Amino acid sequence: MGASIDIGLDETGRPVGIDIEELLATRLLVQGNSGSGKSHLLRRLLEESAGLVQQVIIDPEGDFGTLADAYSHIVIDAGDYNEREIARMAARIREHRASVILNLESLELEAQMTCAAAFLNAMFDAPREHWYPALVVVDEAQMFAPSVAGDVPDPVRRASLSAMTNLMCRGRKRGLAGAIATQRLAKLAKNVAAEASNFLMGRTFLDIDMARAADLLGMERRQAERIRDLERGCFLGLGPAISRRPVAIRIGATRTFSRTGTHTLLPMPEAAAEDLRDRLFADEGNAPAPMPPAPRPQPIAADELISSIAPAPMAAQPAIFAARQEAEDAADAIDSEAVIVSVLRDMMAEASAASQPDALLYQDFSVRCRMQRLVRAPLDLEGFRQRLALARGGVFDPSDPVWVPVLDAAARLPQDMYAPFLLIARAAMDGQPCPDDAALGQAYGTSSPGRIRRLIDYMEKQGVIVVRADFGGRRSVGIPELGLTTGAE
Template identity: 60%
Template sequence: MSAPIQIGADPSGGPIQIDIEELLATRLLVQGNSGSGKSHLLRRLLEESASIVQQIVIDPEGDFCSLSDVFGHIVIDGAAYSGAEIERLAARIRKHRASVVLSLEGLEIEGQMRCAAQFLSALFDAPRDQWFPALVVVDEAQMFAPAAGGDVSEETRRMSLAAMTNLMCRGRKRGLAGIVATQRLAKLAKNVAAEASNFLMGRTFLDIDMARAADLLGMERRQAEQIRDLSSGQFLGLGPAISRRPVAVRIGPVRTGPQRMVQALAPPPSASPDELHALLHSGLHLEDESPTPPPPAPSAPDAGALLEQIAAVPTEMEEEPVEQPALFAPDQREIDAAVDAILAEMAAEEDCTFQQPARLFQDFTVRCRMNRLTAGHVDMTLFRRRFAMAMAGVTDADKAPWKDILRVARVLSDDLLAPFLVIARAAHEGAACPDDEELARIYGTNSLGRIRRLLEHYERAGLIVVRTDFSGRRSVAIPELSLSTAPLEA
């Protein structure tokens, strides 16, 4: 059974077809310099076969996302997911036979390689009952299967190369038909290129690439010169799914296009050189001026100042009889509100968390006495817990959501409480996850490594789940409360 689609026409106007059924078994390699029409060719192939077979596109530049507008492809932004999520998505793609475009434009090259490798490996590892036929198109394949090491780590290069090799060498039995496109054959790993039995060769100028293209097409070396003369959108095709002899083909029109179009030529502005000079240099020095720094926050009083405050407090306050006016005998609710205000004032002071707990508690008792309050009902243990709550801005601890958050946090000791509450607050408000520097300030440490170990401790205790996507953005979920922070920009 055959399933031919027309991809273009030969020089005489006759149709040139590709048999998709045969292509699934024999794979395809496309080569052409930048501007030769590779993306146009792939788009034509995808559009014409969209109703015949499932399609999976690895798109490093986001060029094929427009397929979703006409053909219903699902666009997956690789930068927005973690490695585990990409693998689960790939498993569901195989199960439900969805046509998708994995867009990697938001990632650096190493992130693109790791994301594509995990995605392809998960497609490859699908259960046997899900080995449905699918075209797997990889644009700019030399990035994912480089012939030599580059600027990425050796681990990433091997991971990506192994995934691409599995796709081209062993994918056929699992229903995966690899279609790889590259600017230069010399940059593509040979064990990946060698597995393709169908070829579409576009314009190229380097002798080594022309020689390899001629070899793959079964042409003599002296005939390789015609590859240099091909125009944009014109290719030489060969293979069991195309033709048994090399054939020239001009790729037909497409219905979709890249999201970013190259701008047409435009003349420079007609302004005079003096006007342009003024536009470029006017007020240039103002951009170098740094904004006025905010006034420094008041520092916490030192021990000597605290002793002076203690000495200045009239002793009569402690001996006031119960019969004094209500101002000096507030009820418990008023006392709690006043204590909360004192703790909030202390928490707002710069570097307060870097002081010893005993010193903070001494400061707290002095402030209570200065406000004609007794700190007797708040001992050292309760103070540390309430100070941690104040650092996180906890209000109405007996009401939602803080009641539930504090219930979850009851397993933590008081010295570990404040960073968790800050994370929980961000999760409740849907704000970005606090960065390591902010958590270090809340915890009272200058060691970012200590904060990372603290997050690992929270995770081992089952309080949080830390998730990092391929863009390096961290978010933290609190499973028991079904809350999650927004991603923190890397």
């Protein structure tokens, strides 16, 4: 094995190790009901690997802040900063390989999901030269990658799910290794859970969760009852970084502890019933004044916290600025328009491009542009959406004189209708039959015949096209502004 850490003991009392190098390449999924010991397991993993790899912890409950007392982690209290500042910190973290804890405890669920999405996306979008290995631990992952819609707005859920999907599906090439923990597999999005190759399954009682856990561990259904009988702090482990066969592990002790509460019994107060009654029902006017709450520490300014994340020595600043300026000058010498056309052609050649959301495609576009030695993406998200709509209609270079009058004719349509209109225009220019409903629907992003009919009706009402049908039911489409007509289809 490579850089192995001791995670606990098996049933015979022998140590069980986790190969951190293998874990970075294959990711980890931890599952167990509340009280099964998931947070303890994650804390053991973080403590043992603290000196081996950069760690980034998404902490929705404030459980892991005590790691900063014993190790070099920096705690970021998310409630003190806005979304832009959080993204700047995430970029700085990747650049300087700082281990951090993003504490989301003070935020409501919707704000937690928004903040985590901004943080993870900024880490994911870091420049290629900052793709250092990092272990990204996400506790209560079902909150950030839910399997079904919940009480939060759909755009927030989609953004959070997209960020978690990027972490687990595409993060490995960028050095990001997800280690996620969830109370229930049924609550976690399947495409997020499926990307993990290492599993630590704790106690669970629901049949659906036991069945899924048994499937992931390669156990027969009749053996799934074993998962129900696990003690607190015991997990079944499997994966290339742990063991090639399922192994029972009792997680070892930790050096730090959570501040959030205790699971042990405390002695009851020694007071007579009359004294307790007097205290509970005492006249508020005669009751002693309550102690004032402890003052909350003043939040650290965003710029100050960002600068504290491994700032470069002052002597190195001129060299850094010179290197950046040199990189920007080199990027300016590259024909960005040619890169855009080339990247869009490559993306449209992939079958998956038709079904992926624009936000994911834009991230892919940004990475491909950086691989072409551009310092930053040459288009913002809105500009990319416009060029993507044209590319789906077969127009990669809108400055081409052939397409200028066609795009002028399309200007009266919404952006999402550009692609089907351009298919019709191309067919008219080539003297080909009108594209059928399936082709128009694929360009428009739908398979509904009703939506395709409404699409054609809308274009005709706007005066952009004229639809004709002969007695045989064959359709041809004219474009009055261009003086062109497709063949009959």
